[in-house]
Amino acid sequence: MMIEGLQKGQPDFLQELMKRYNPLVYRILLRFCRLRQDLDDLVQETWVKVFFKIDKLKKPESFKSWLGNIAYHLGIDYLKQDKKNKARQQNGEEFIAQEAQVFDKDLHKMTYEEILKLDNRYQVALTLFFFEGLSYEEISEITDTKLNTTKSLIKRGKEMLKERLEKRGIALWNI
């Protein structure tokens, strides 16, 4: 209903869609960008793209993956842009550390720190699967990867995480 409304060019439906899906967009882009201003711009750019490209969405039921795909590619493009962004991120300019504060337990905080040290591909796959509760198929659509590649990214990501946690002296885990 909301998607069809937006396809007819009614911006009110955009507001409804943003209410529902903006946290997902925000969290996906957080994997690529940790500067407040840049992150805000990327979130806005994602929704502007949604508004102008919604006509091309043929299956409204796959809106979530389609939206995630737009955000994911904007994140990738942001990383590719130039070295300036990376330098700014390393300097910690307006660094967003909001997500680390949501974890109450020390174990969770440590695990999250280790997740952040993984390569972006593993970070995205793990967070989308475990934190967002998306299926393998949905993650494949978002990241434009084959189903088996997605499965192996998650498996390998877990293995790497386990190794990192063991190095920090945290007990062995079943995977």
Added chain:
Amino acid sequence: MEHLDSLLKEMGTSYQKVTPDRNFYYDVLKKVEAKQAQKNNNRIFGIIGSILIILGGIIFSNIGKFVQMGSYFSLYVYLFYGFALMAFIFMGLITTQNFIHNILGQKLMRQINSHSCFFTTHENPELKKV
């Protein structure tokens, strides 16, 4: 020994609390409008460019006939071209009324379209207040 999967899923519950701390809707709306205005500008430049190209094409293809200007035949040819061009522009304006409305903005369009009719206001002074 806890299972890594269950730990990550448990973390996911807390992670859902990570949400943007402000509403982006109005910023997005502004950007959408700006982009639409830019698209409209591109369109109007395209139309003007097309008209100029057509006009240029007509002039250059008939440049030799300028020498004969004034003769009976060439006068009709140029009148015909003139009418064709005017019709083309007229049709274009009619079909893109909404488009022009969007570009010029509602306020300007209201100024263009509002006529203060002398007879109406003269007969009914109340209308002057409006």
